[in-house]
Each structure stands twice: as C-alpha cells, then as structure tokens.
Amino acid sequence: xxxxxxxxxxxxxxxxxxxxxxxxxxxxxxxxxxxxxxxxxxxxxxxxxxxxxxxxxxxxxxxxxxxxxxxxxxxxxxxxxxxxxxxxxxxxxxxxxxxxxxxxxxxxxxxxxxxxxxxxxxxxxxx
Numbered sequence: 001x002x003x004x005x006x007x008x009x010x011x012x013x014x015x016x017x018x019x020x021x022x023x024x025x026x027x028x029x030x031x032x033x034x035x036x037x038x039x040x041x042x043x044x045x046x047x048x049x050x051x052x053x054x055x056x057x058x059x060x061x062x063x064x065x066x067x068x069x070x071x072x073x074x075x076x077x078x079x080x081x082x083x084x085x086x087x088x089x090x091x092x093x094x095x096x097x098x099x100x101x102x103x104x105x106x107x108x109x110x111x112x113x114x115x116x117x118x119x120x121x122x123x124x125x126x127x
Contacts, residue, residue, distance in 0.1 A: 020072070021098050027071035028095060032056075033064050037087060040074050046082040 027033050032054060039045055039053070051061040065085055068074040073091040076083045 023071040024073070024095050024098060027067050027073055030064070030067075033068055036061075036064055036085070037068060037073055037092075040085045041087040041092070044077075044084040044086050046084055047076070048082065050085060 028037075035053075036050055039050060047062055047065055048058065050065070051058040054061055065074065065076070069076060071091075072088055072094070074085050075088050076085055078084075
C-alpha cells in the first residue's frame with residue numbers, strides 16, 4: 001500500500017481542528033490577551049498580579065485568562081490561595097504552524113492566479 005504524503009498544510013489541519021484554530025486566533029486577536037501571554041511567557045504570574053497591570057477589573061482579567069486557557073495558550077496551577085498562569089509550551093508554536101499553513105495556502109492561490117494571468121496576456125494566446 002503506498003504511503004500517503006501529507007503537505008504541511010494537511011498536517012496542521014490534522015493536528016488542529018477548525019474550532020481549535022478559531023479559538024486560537026480569537027484569543028490572539030485581543031491586545032490584552034497577547035500581553036498576558038507575553039507576561040506569562042516571562043514567568044509564572046498569579047491572576048491577581050496580572051490584574052494589577054491592567055486598567056480593568058480582576059474579573060475582566062480572569063475572563064481574558066479563561067479565553068487564553070480555552071485556546072490552550074496558557075494553563076493555571078493552584079498554589080495555596082493563588083492561581084498561577086503559565087504559557088503552555090507548545091501553544092505559541094501551534095499558532096505559528098497554523099499561520100504558516102494559512103500563508104502556504106494563500107501563496108499557492110496567488111501563484112495559481114499569477115500563472116493564469118500570464119497565460120491570458122496578449123501574445124501568449126489561450127492554451
């Protein structure tokens with residue numbers, strides 16, 4: 001039986017469902033969540049410590065952290081009374097792979113359109 005060769009785009013699609021990719025990009029679409037992700041990547045921070053950095057309520061920061069957690073970008077660990085937020089090790093890499101897959105798909109589309117336009121220019125004639 002011949003071995004199936006997967007393109008990079010297919011591997012990312014297989015690894016992440018459309019729903020997971022949607023959650024990922026939704027989480028990264030907000031500047032506060034991107035900043036929380038950046039801070040968590042620098043080291044574990046409690047949700048209350050994170051909340052001190054933003055001009056919003058503690059509950060609003062908790063909601064931002066929950067969106068990041070649902071997307072798999074961060075995880076929380078309870079230590080005593082605090083919940084510490086850390087960046088999930090593979091999360092940012094997953095986002096990078098998903099963006100690369102989208103770029104590859106669009107690059108392929110643009111290349112095909114470019115080929116069609118070259119074929120359609122005067123002097124080339126239809127094929």
